[in-house]
Amino acid sequence: MGNAKQTKSQLLEELQQLRSELTAVKLTAEKRTHELYVSEERFSLAMRGANDGLWDWDLETDDVYYSPRWKSMLGYEESELENNLNTWGSLVNPGDKAVVLEKVQDYLDGRKDSFEVEMRMRHKDGHEVFVLSRALLVTRGSDDKPVRLVGTHVDITERKKAEAYDSKQAGILEMIAIGRPAAEIYDAIALMYESRHPGMRCSMLELSGNKLLHGGAPSLPQEYCEAVHGLENGPSVGSCGTSTFTGQRVLVENIETDPKWAKIKQFALPHGMRCCWSEPIKNSSGKVLGAFGMYYNHPALPDEKELKDLISAARLTGIVMERDQAQKRIRMLAYTDELTGLASRAYFIQHTEEITKSSHRHGHRFGLLYIDLDDFKCVNDSLGHDAGDLLLKTIAQRLLTTCRETDFIARLGGDEFCILIEEVEDDYAANVAKRCLEAISQPIEIYSRKLTPACSIGIAYYPDDGENLSALLKAGDISLYTAKENGKNQYAFYKAELTHKAEYRFQIEQNLREAIEKQQLSLVYQPQININSGEIFGVEALLRWYHPQLGQVAPNEFVAIAERIGMIKPLTEWVLRTACSQLVAWKKAGFQQLRMAVNISPSLFLDQGFVLLVKRSIDEVGIAPAELELEVTEGIVQTDPRNLTVFQDLKDLGILLSIDDFGTGYSSFASLKHLQADYLKIDKYFVDDMLTDKKTLTLVSSMVEMGQKLGYGIIAEGVETLEQLDILKNLGCEIVQGYLFSKPAGADSISELMNSQTHKAILG
Ligand code: C2E
Ligand code: CA
Ligand code: CA
DSSP, X not given: OHHHHHHHHHHHHHHHHHHHHHHHHHHHHHHHHXXXXXXXXHHHHHHHHTTOEEEEEETTTOBEEEOHHHHHTTTOOGGGSOSBHHHHHHHBOHHHHHHHHHHHHXXXXXXXXXXXXXXXXXXXXXXXXEEEEEEEEEEOSTXXXXXXXXXXXXXXXXXXXXXXXXXXXXHHHHHHHHTOOHHHHHHHHHHHHHHHSTTOEEEEEEEETTEEEEEEOTTSOHHHHHHHTTOBOOTTSHHHHHHHHHSSOEEESOTTTOGGGTTTHHHHGGGTOOEEEEEEEEOTTSOEEEEEXXXXXXXXXXXXXXXXXXXXXXXXXXXXXXXXXXXXXHHHHHHBOTTTOSBOHHHHHHHHHHHHHHHHXXXXXXXXXXXXXXXXXXXXXXXXXXXXXXXXXXXXXXXXXXXXXXXXXXXXXXXXXXXXXXXXXXXXXXXXXXXXXXXXXXXXXXXXXXXXOOEEEEEEEETTTOSSHHHHHHHHHHHHHHHHHTTSSSEEESSHHHHHHHHHHHHHHHHHTTTTTTTXXXXXXXXXXXXXXXXXXXXXXXXXXXETTTEEEOHHHHHHHHHHTTOHHHHHHHHHHHHHHHHHHHHHTTOTTOEEEEEOOHHHHTSTTHHHHXXXXXXXXXXXXXGXXXXXXXXXXHHOTHHHHHHHHHHHHTOEEEEEEETSSSSTHHHHTTOOXXXXXXXXXXXXXXXXXXXXXXXXXXHHHHHHHTTOEEEEEOOOSHHHXXXXXXXXXXXXXXXXXXXXXXXXXXXXXXXXXXXXHHHO
């Protein structure tokens, strides 16, 4: 019993103990709750006082209370956003959402003892607001489970922008320091200021003389930049033209109505620009280098911040512009020959290396003309160096007016000059050399002494004569030496045969002009035979030129030159008349069924009066259009679509057309889709190879077959053997032409041939 009594009193005691402990716990809990309540109150009061937004998140229900300031920070009214977590979820930048949630979790799980995060949120009108979010955990319940999270939002957009501006500015300074190209820096500067002022577009113009040149404007339309580029500045030429002229800031509130824009507003208005503020860009000594322009698509004047930025933008750009212009000046000095203003030796070396590289890449050829004045030393010695300088200047001027703008002329030093030219057409280098010789040898008066300068020119080709600068210069030098050896005042190629060829072509060129007048031209004719009927179907007229000194000149050679020097029209006119007259003569002699084929150069095809010329020729001579056949190469179809019209006009006249050298061009059958010709002439090249090469035989066979299916007559040219004739016959080819029957021959020989009917014997 004593035991039991003791136990009971012990229990009571313990109970008492427990009770008081419980009360203590309760008290503490109540105290804590109260304290929290108070701190929360204070907290929210503090929030209301500061310009922060408040949020209160019930972690069990995901209800979130957003304070009015929280909402207005993002541009919303109290009633516009729902009080739940989705609201935040839909406004936070998706790129930041996961990071924020992770930080929340870390904090709730106790891995971090505070919560603070920066995130981007979307403002109601679309722009981004940078928000700094901080929170405090409010735990309730004895299990320590997190129940509420209360936090604040602070708008840190301005600070963020300032940071971004600072880092961009640092980036630009770095670009300046490491010497990036000015254009690149201009763009970076424009973009930096544009990102600070949504909707703004910036431009930088450089002043050169009194012209405004495009510097940078990455956000303005190219069309506008091009319209402004090259404008002359003046007292009322938009904002920038005016500010560069006056050296003063020009703020135009409304482009549409401001008189300063009256003359050029048509360039700006279509692209939306409505206001433009311009600050002159000056160098360290105050000289106006250009202007910085800021545009908006609405009429406005700058606020304080915009004005500050306009001024600092112009200053920053000024640093870049001044440095850029100084560098350009240095380069100019290094790259210009002081005496003559031509490119310097340094520039020549650099340029040659560049075009060697690009020519290598594109498989191009270029020529180097090495020019050296003959007996320049005499001038220097007898008349003095001033006279020598004067002569060199004059020579430089003459070279400049002789060459094309694309030719690169340099003075290598002393009396040596170099010209780099792209061989745009045959003999171009030789042509330039010839013109230079001519230009330089014009008399000149220096200090009342009359001089007749002369020079020698060596020509070398890349890559034929040298694949790099030094090899080329060496080849040029050797050819120059050859030219001097040959007697000065002339040019020489590195390869002697080129010099001879060029010489020969020049002689052709010179003499061709009078070939018609001097009656050096003649025609030969080559018959075309119909294999099936055995009749002579027609003849092709081929031009011959005999020159008393040059001898017989190959038609391939002089026809090409005639095309180049504009002689092809009179030449063809002569051929047409002569050939048609011969046809009339043959008809009178009883050969009624004959046709006359005449070759027409592609370049003549596009000549305005070509169709008329043909018509006049046949009318005057008196033959039927269908008795004349014009041979043109298939290339004509690809070169110019206008050729198709000419084709049609000729067809309308009733003239026959045949495609010469068929199969050697690029398009062949494809080209036939567009034109209606009457005959295809299979080129000699195929007829030659047909016997030895199976593939060629297949090709000829398909040409005949397809040609016939498409409705063309087929003429095979260059037939030299009976074997070839046999094959062509078997393939179904109707008409043949070639040495087997007759070489091209004079009219009398052809008459004889037609009378004797020897061709029939050959046909067997
Ligand atoms: P083409 O129009 O392809 O003329 C055919 C050429 O092949 C002619 O050379 C002719 O003599 C030659 N030939 C014909 N049959 C044979 C053969 O069996 N064997 C060999 N080896 N050759 C044969 P030709 O007369 O030297 O004319 C060359 C080119 O000159 C012509 O090529 C044509 O493109 C041009 N040509 C000639 N006369 C004129 C003309 O009056 N005006 C124009 N624009 N070009 C012409
Ligand atoms: Ca021909
Ligand atoms: Ca041909």
